[in-house]
Amino acid sequence: MVNLKMAECRKCRSRNALTETAGGGFCSKCFKEVIELRLKSSLKKAVPKKGELSFIVLDSLSENFLKRVKFRPFKLEFHNFPDVTNRWSWRIPFSPEFASGFSGDYYVVLPWTAEDSAEVLLESLSSQKAFRLPSSFIALWKDVSEEEAALYASLLGIPWRKALPRRNLSFWKPLMENDSSLLFGFQKSAEELIPLIHDLSVKPDEV
Numbered sequence: 001m002v003n004l005k006m007a008e009c010r011k012c013r014s015r016n017a018l019t020e021t022a023g024g025g026f027c028s029k030c031f032k033e034v035i036e037l038r039l040k041s042s043l044k045k046a047v048p049k050k051g052e053l054s055f056i057v058l059d060s061l062s063e064n065f066l067k068r069v070k071f072r073p074f075k076l077e078f079h080n081f082p083d084v085t086n087r088w089s090w091r092i093p094f095s096p097e098f099a100s101g102f103s104g105d106y107y108v109v110l111p112w113t114a115e116d117s118a119e120v121l122l123e124s125l126s127s128q129k130a131f132r133l134p135s136s137f138i139a140l141w142k143d144v145s146e147e148e149a150a151l152y153a154s155l156l157g158i159p160w161r162k163a164l165p166r167r168n169l170s171f172w173k174p175l176m177e178n179d180s181s182l183l184f185g186f187q188k189s190a191e192e193l194i195p196l197i198h199d200l201s202v203k204p205d206e207v
């Protein structure tokens with residue numbers, strides 16, 4: 001039976017656009033493609049064009065994406081991300097204990113969404129200790145909101161949970177709720193601001 005109330009997909013014009021706000025008016029196929037284009041773009045920007053690649057992933061969704069993405073050959077290792085639900089520990093991946101578990105050259109793929117990245121940037125700015133992501137870390141999901149990541153995961157049937165607890169962002173989130181461009185805009189501004197306060201820069205483990 002044709003459901004006349006179904007909205008049209010913005011991309012392929014099929015009449016089965018997702019009803020969730022995070023779906024952005026796309027059907028599930030186009031929504032996945034849109035998210036994967038953003039992920040591919042983040043990935044390409046983060047790694048050199050040539051040479052061997054090894055990734056350490058901390059969450060199932062990143063692992064799933066990297067295994068399916070048409071990218072050049074690479075090695076992949078899964079490392080269960082510590083449960084940080086009850087503590088403020090975005091620094092864990094930068095700790096010597098974490099790094100001691102691995103040898104050789106590798107990129108750590110952080111499961112941070114746009115909200116997680118904004119949270120870390122806010123913490124960094126409010127403590128006046130500018131934090132810059134070391135080049136061996138990839139914020140693969142930084143251009144994807146947590147609602148989009150959760151929807152993307154559910155379409156693939158993969159369990160998903162927030163990587164980091166909310167502390168600073170809870171104040172700002174209601175303002176950003178109705179307009180995710182504010183969230184991405186904030187992130188971009190903060191990333192531009194941080195190099196300007198470079199004099200205050202410290203290593204992650206000193207924050």
Ligand SMILES: [Zn+2]
Nearest residue numbers: 009012027030
């Ligand atoms: Zn579509």
